[in-house]
Amino acid sequence: MEVFELKDVFYLHPGERPALSGVSFSVKDGESLTILGANGSGKSTLLFLLDGLITPRSGMIKAFGRDIGNGLLPELRQRVSILFQNPQVQLFSLTVWDELCFGPIQLGLVKEEVTKRAEDVLHLLGIEHLQDRGPWNLSGGEMKKVALGTCLITNPDVILLDEPTTGLDPRSQVEFIELINSLRDAKKTVITATHDLDIIEDISEKTIVFGENHRIIAEARPYEVINDTGLLLDANLIHAHAHKHREIVHSHGHYSAHSHEHLMDRIMAESPRSPMASGGKNEIEKLRILLDHWIEHSESHRDSYISWAEKMEGIGRADVAEVLRKASSETQEVDKLFRKAKAML
Ligand SMILES: Nc1ncnc2c1ncn2[C@@H]1O[C@H](COP(=O)(O)OP(=O)(O)OP(=O)(O)O)[C@@H](O)[C@H]1O
Ligand SMILES: [Mg+2]
Structure with a gap:
């Protein structure tokens, strides 16, 4: 009805x-x-x-x-x-x-x-x-x-x-x-x-x-x-924000990283079936793009972990909050590792 x-x-x-x-x-x-x-x-x-x-x-x-x-x-x-x-x-x-x-x-x-x-x-x-x-x-x-x-x-x-x-x-x-x-x-x-x-x-x-x-x-x-x-x-619910990731330019909304991640998923789905087909060059280039993306967004992800930790504390789930806060502090370490990997490429 x-x-x-x-x-x-x-x-x-x-x-x-x-x-x-x-x-x-x-x-x-x-x-x-x-x-x-x-x-x-x-x-x-x-x-x-x-x-x-x-x-x-x-x-x-x-x-x-x-x-x-x-x-x-x-x-x-x-x-x-x-x-x-x-x-x-x-x-x-x-x-x-x-x-x-x-x-x-x-x-x-x-x-x-x-x-x-x-x-x-x-x-x-x-x-x-x-x-x-x-x-x-x-x-x-x-x-x-x-x-x-x-x-x-x-x-x-x-x-x-x-x-x-x-x-x-x-x-x-x-x-x-x-x-x-x-x-x-x-x-x-x-x-x-x-x-x-x-x-x-x-x-x-x-x-x-x-x-x-x-x-x-x-x-x-x-x-x-x-x-x-x-x-x-x-609908004017997000604002456009252009990004340049090396040769790939795209724009995405800036309310969360979701749509961005899907775009990166698409880039990965377009990878050749055999990574060695181009002597691995394509894969290296794509990883560079991804590393740039991960580094660029780690700060907003960290903010999001902290905001969710606060929400969890608010509803009495200090246990979950503690793990999220740990994830937030470890993001900095992970960030360093991304930069190290990028330098190695
Ligand atoms: N009492 C009113 N007299 C004249 N115009 C009005 C009146 N109330 C709303 N409007 C106009 O009608 C349109 C729709 O307003 P409405 O309040 O329904 O929007 P809304 O989507 O709820 O916006 P918000 O997100 O700001 O609450 C707007 O252009 C608004 O200026
Ligand atoms: Mg309204």
């Missing part, structure tokens, strides 16, 4: 500013989808439409099999929750506790059930210590957790998350990702707008990419999107 189905949807903000142009896609029940796009490409606007907060200028939107273009379905209010990009717009009560209880009270739940749900959510998000605080005096990350709590407490079937990990510390980011995955395990439909390329593989099985023309320019599996440098450059 499809939770959402959109056909040729257009939306314009006041001043006839286009935000979505000819958007068509569908989301199945229990599916997890990420929406990628540069600033201003239309991600938040799309989530507002899916939450029924605004209606399209033209085109069709079906939710739970029924057209919502001309008015809100009561089902939408009950079954869909949205975490706004800016949690401040979501919070209005005097205390975090009241904030959490508001939704369940509106649903008409009895007092005991409301209390139980609020306690569960405080525990789930690790924010028990905030329950008597005013939502307005919280830090950005704390506010985001409380806002997420207000979404989860009504036990919706569909959760719309707008930039959920932005502004969170590394430990909270990992916790949010785990939480999104536990929602997926519970068969919830989760739709996440983000420009964080590092998380889309962790939290979704399908990614929609918006171009700056507010149109969908790709719909694919997250790993396909991450490895499509041309697509990411087109």
